[in-house]
Amino acid sequence: MKLPVHIQFHDMEPSGALEASAREHAHRLESFAPDIMACRVHIDMEQKHKHQGNPFGVRIDLTLPSHELVVNRVQNEDVYVALRDAFDNMKRQLEDVVRKRRGQEKQHTVPLHGEVVRLDDAGGFGFLRTPAGDEYYFSRDNVAGTPFDHVQIGSAVQFIPEVGGEGLQAKRVSLGKHGMGEPPTE
Numbered sequence: 001m002k003l004p005v006h007i008q009f010h011d012m013e014p015s016g017a018l019e020a021s022a023r024e025h026a027h028r029l030e031s032f033a034p035d036i037m038a039c040r041v042h043i044d045m046e047q048k049h050k051h052q053g054n055p056f057g058v059r060i061d062l063t064l065p066s067h068e069l070v071v072n073r074v075q076n077e078d079v080y081v082a083l084r085d086a087f088d089n090m091k092r093q094l095e096d097v098v099r100k101r102r103g104q105e106k107q108h109t110v111p112l113h114g115e116v117v118r119l120d121d122a123g124g125f126g127f128l129r130t131p132a133g134d135e136y137y138f139s140r141d142n143v144a145g146t147p148f149d150h151v152q153i154g155s156a157v158q159f160i161p162e163v164g165g166e167g168l169q170a171k172r173v174s175l176g177k178h179g180m181g182e183p184p185t186e
Helices: 016-029 079-101
Strands: 005-010 038-045 056-064 067-076 112-120 125-129 135-139 156-164 167-175
Touching: 005 016, 016 038, 016 079, 038 079, 056 079, 067 079, 135 156
Parallel strands: 005 038, 135 167
Antiparallel strands: 038 056, 056 067, 112 125, 112 156, 125 135, 156 167
16 A cells, blocks of 8 residues: 555554554455555444444545545444454445446346247246347246236237346346337327
8 A cells, every 4th residue: 555554543442453453454455456545444432322232333444546435334342343344345345446447337238128929828938039030038937027927929028138058038027118119009
């Protein structure tokens, strides 16, 4: 880290072992983002009459170029558990920032539209066809918001495509065109 780890104790005696643990946790964060500029750790002894069962609180402030990350008030009866949980939360935040920097944000699957072309009511499955001509398998468990018994051949559907071991599969199949624009009724 470019700047040292700053550790502050509030309403409790400083502890060399606790400070060493906090520094070790902080230095592990460097493996995710070597450009960390500062890390501030605040360890508090909470007032027992206010927070019975959770007397220790940990707050972490982490500074990166163009980012300020905060984990606020992770509490636990064991100060080392509170410290670990706070750094775990910070690690998740830091991983998100690093993913965004690399352009690896989670991509959400775009739903496809299609039409039911075959059904096996007894077997509880069917097939959908997209306008491009691709066919997707779906089962009773993949139909959302409508009982499988109400699905009919020719029904317009929206679904999430997935490639399975057996081929193309449709997940979260729902009836209707969902914003594709219904033809005007006369």
